[in-house]
Amino acid sequence: MSDDRTSAGDPARTLALLWRDEAATPRRGPRRGVDVDTLVEAAVALADEQGLAAVTMRKVAERVGVGVMSLYTYVADRAELLDLMLDTAYAQMPREDTTSQPWQARVTAVAEANRDLYRRHPWAALISTLRPPLGPGQMAKYEHELAAFDDCGLDDVTVDDCLTHLLTFVRACARDSEAARTRDQPDGVSDEQWWAAAGPLLTRVLDMDRYPRAVRIGTAAGTAHGSAHDPEHAYMFGLRRLLDGLAVLIDVDHRVQ
Incomplete structure (x- = not known):
């Protein structure tokens, strides 16, 4: 790290x-x-x-x-x-005007903008920002992203908590996505090739009766995603669940039925 x-x-x-x-x-x-x-x-x-x-x-x-x-x-x-x-x-990040859209769309736009940032500049996800760079770019970004939670019935501290949670999630996904993009480069072995070699070896040593859930669910997930981890699926699944969680905090009048 x-x-x-x-x-x-x-x-x-x-x-x-x-x-x-x-x-x-x-x-x-x-x-x-x-x-x-x-x-x-x-x-x-x-x-x-x-x-x-x-x-x-x-x-x-x-x-x-x-x-x-x-x-x-x-x-x-x-x-x-x-x-x-x-x-x-x-x-340099684009700042999409989403003021007329439901809060879910506004929050999703923030997530997508940050995801695009990390696609263009993968290194940005590797820098810890626990003490943020308090420059004009950071302040403009923060101001714009906070607006996604306008009129949601949340107090200021909770708004900051929600945004921090969202950005932490996107940053973690970006790091995994970049790792997946570059994982074949060091040894030239693709995921499919690695599993083709490791799968039979694992079968020989793994006691399936001792790890029934791991075998059943791991096999199902690997078959569904074509890998032990699909960054795109993980991001989309996680974002939907994150929005579901935020909805619990937001006034029912602001939810999209």
């Missing part, structure tokens, strides 16, 4: 960078031919192409054509760069 997290740098300097407050982050050294936005764009592209581990200060500097020491005149360290990357990705 990645140890990368947002808001791991100096709070005052990171916030100044996120909000592009140049007065609070004076640039050291001679003026360069690139700016912070150029560096962030390069870092995002690098992460999209090669994964989050590829984002190092040296590689970003090479991509924009500056010396690595020059990079430190813009951002103090990789922690600041990660905050800038994620906040930029948030800022």
Whole structure:
């Protein structure tokens, strides 16, 4: 699991960078031919192409054509760069106007927007945001997503709880989906090939009388989904159940019959 997290740098300097407050982050050294936005764009592209581990200060500097020491005149360290990357990705998310739609549709739109974010930037799901990057992208995202629960009869703390639960679910599904997408790459063995090899071996050692449910239900699920885990099915099933759970909290007058 990645140890990368947002808001791991100096709070005052990171916030100044996120909000592009140049007065609070004076640039050291001679003026360069690139700016912070150029560096962030390069870092995002690098992460999209090669994964989050590829984002190092040296590689970003090479991509924009500056010396690595020059990079430190813009951002103090990789922690600041990660905050800038994620906040930029948030800022670029489409914000669909769903104000006239039922709450289920509004909440689903939030889930789908975040799922699309992780499809475009798989690395974003690997960064812990327990301390969120408090930049303009994060704040615009939060403001927009909270509106999905308008007029649902919930108090403010419960609204935040509901949104957090939704986003945690989508992020977990995104991580599983990315793992499924890349799982064949290291050894070149597909799921079907792996099960074809492992299945007969498991049958030889497994006491079916001792694990009757595991055998029966596991076989049924594997046959239905073509794998031990189908990320698409898991997301759709989970989202429907999540909406069912939220409906318990929401005033009956706002439910869609």
